[in-house]
Amino acid sequence: MEFKKICVIGLGYIGLPTASTFATHGIPVVGVDVNQRVVTTLRNGGVHIHEPGLRTLVEAATKSGHLTVSSEPEPADAFIIAVPTPFYADELGSYHGETFKKADMRAVQSATEAILPHLRPGNLVVLESTSPPRTTVDLVAPILERSGLRAGVDFHLAYSPERVLPGQILRELIENARVIGGVTLQSAQAGADLYSIFVKGEIVQTDATTAEMVKLMENTYRDINIAIANEFSRLADRFGVDVWEAIGIANRHPRVKILRPGPGVGGHCISVDPWFFVEAAPDLTPLIYHARQVNDSQPHFVIELVRRAAGALDGKHIAALGLAFKEDVDDLRESPAVEIAGLLAERGAQVKAFEPYKPDERFDGFETTLDLPSALDGADLLLLLVGHTAFRELDPREVARLTPARKVVDTRGVLDPAAWKAAGFELFRLGLHQE
Numbered sequence: 453m454e455f456k457k458i459c460v461i462g463l464g465y466i467g468l469p470t471a472s473t474f475a476t477h478g479i480p481v482v483g484v485d486v487n488q489r490v491v492t493t494l495r496n497g498g499v500h501i502h503e504p505g506l507r508t509l510v511e512a513a514t515k516s517g518h519l520t521v522s523s524e525p526e527p528a529d530a531f532i533i534a535v536p537t538p539f540y541a542d543e544l545g546s547y548h549g550e551t552f553k554k555a556d557m558r559a560v561q562s563a564t565e566a567i568l569p570h571l572r573p574g575n576l577v578v579l580e581s582t583s584p585p586r587t588t589v590d591l592v593a594p595i596l597e598r599s600g601l602r603a604g605v606d607f608h609l610a611y612s613p614e615r616v617l618p619g620q621i622l623r624e625l626i627e628n629a630r631v632i633g634g635v636t637l638q639s640a641q642a643g644a645d646l647y648s649i650f651v652k653g654e655i656v657q658t659d660a661t662t663a664e665m666v667k668l669m670e671n672t673y674r675d676i677n678i679a680i681a682n683e684f685s686r687l688a689d690r691f692g693v694d695v696w697e698a699i700g701i702a703n704r705h706p707r708v709k710i711l712r713p714g715p716g717v718g719g720h721c722i723s724v725d726p727w728f729f730v731e732a733a734p735d736l737t738p739l740i741y742h743a744r745q746v747n748d749s750q751p752h753f754v755i756e757l758v759r760r761a762a763g764a765l766d767g768k769h770i771a772a773l774g775l776a777f778k779e780d781v782d783d784l785r786e787s788p789a790v791e792i793a794g795l796l797a798e799r800g801a802q803v804k805a806f807e808p809y810k811p812d813e814r815f816d817g818f819e820t821t822l823d824l825p826s827a828l829d830g831a832d833l834l835l836l837l838v839g840h841t842a843f844r845e846l847d848p849r850e851v852a853r854l855t856p857a858r859k860v861v862d863t864r865g866v867l868d869p870a871a872w873k874a875a876g877f878e879l880f881r882l883g884l885h886q887e
């Protein structure tokens with residue numbers, strides 16, 4: 453299939469890099485977002501997301517004349533839906549007394565409806581948003597078929613999950629293997645034709661529901677593996693073992709690869725996607741459910757660690773280093789660091805948090821600072837929540853000059869114990885019991 457124009461709906465972490473990459477490969481692209489602020493920012497030459505290399509890519513795409521931005525879809529040969537699929541904030545499902553989070557598919561639904569008036573015979577529609585199994589055939593296809601055209605007969609329909617790692621999106625978008633699941637073989641082939649414009653990795657064709665499951669399986673697999681690492685950190689703490697040393701030794705086994713414990717699992721993917729399986733089949737997913745529970749409760753384990761290190765929480769001044777969901781990204785969605793800062797404040801601590809990628813962000817319940825020295829000033833304890841490079845590279849002697857605090861809690865296992873000790877700090881690490 454040939455593509456003279458592509459319409460990408462949703463200009464977030466995935467849609468914007470995808471639209472820009474097609475544009476820099478010479479294909480006219482209209483990028484669509486319902487958020488007027490996003491449209492205005494992009495039209496004014498700005499970029500609303502921090503991702504290494506993205507600004508340069510968007511500038512190149514705009515300069516080439518191939519990327520335009522709009523708040524409405526336009527007729528095109530291919531439509532790509534890359535909108536968020538969060539879960540409902542305050543509506544839970546339940547099964548045998550256990551509650552689970554439910555997917556909010558309203559953005560996918562309205563993006564699909566926005567395409568409807570522009571859909572023409574021979575077009576290709578691709579859903580990229582992470583979705584519960586069968587979304588392409590049970591939700592997207594029926595909406596598009598209101599046009600009178602039939603999916604897989606009059607137009608092509610496919611599901612192609614994005615699998616890029618935030619922080620490395622631009623490279624992985626091109627180099628990773630790409631899965632394309634079509635509602636028919638021809639739809640999968642049309643999807644493969646589209647992504648082969650820039651994808652250098654292998655393009656694997658399958659059916660739409662398999663592709664949806666593959667995406668959820670990948671992130672669920674990672675979630676469960678992080679959960680076991682987090683559970684090991686609790687066991688090590690109980691038994692007086694250094695979990696980092698124990699994992700390092702265990703990982704020398706040729707078939708063992710334990711991930712890193714931490715303050716919990718955040719971000720818009722891994723902490724969300726496993727719930728799509730649980731919601732779709734609660735009777736079949738006890739392992740997935742409980743791994744989610746372990747990771748969601750890890751912030752409470754960190755609170756207990758901080759309480760032990762500080763003696764008490766009430767009235768203690770705590771400098772929280774980092775609020776992002778992981779290192780070197782600006783994304784605060786579902787971030788355990790934000791939850792921990794809030795929980796500490798609820799328990800009476802005076803929290804000053806500094807997030808270098810989003811210093812302006814404000815929260816109810818705790819203070820944020822515009823720079824690191826302001827957070828360190830007057831602190832009783834430092835709490836490292838995100839392993840940002842800037843924090844890993846801190847010189848503890850310099851930090852000692854900026855704060856009266858002499859206790860540091862490292863929830864990421866990234867600070868060098870010897871260097872911090874030499875600078876006069878007592879270092880408490882997650883997964884290493886210290887009284």
Ligand code: SAJ
Pocket residue numbers: 582614615616617618670671674678711712713714715716717718719720721722777778779
């Ligand atoms: N984390 C740990 N320990 C680890 C690894 C991660 O505590 O050993 C935490 C991180 O700090 C973070 C969370 O888990 O809070 C998730 O981080 P991540 O780096 O594992 O993953 P994401 O959410 O940035 O991206 C994932 C990736 N999926 C997989 O690796 C299977 C990415 O390839 C997907 O494209 C992305 O989800 C997505 O969009 O679905």
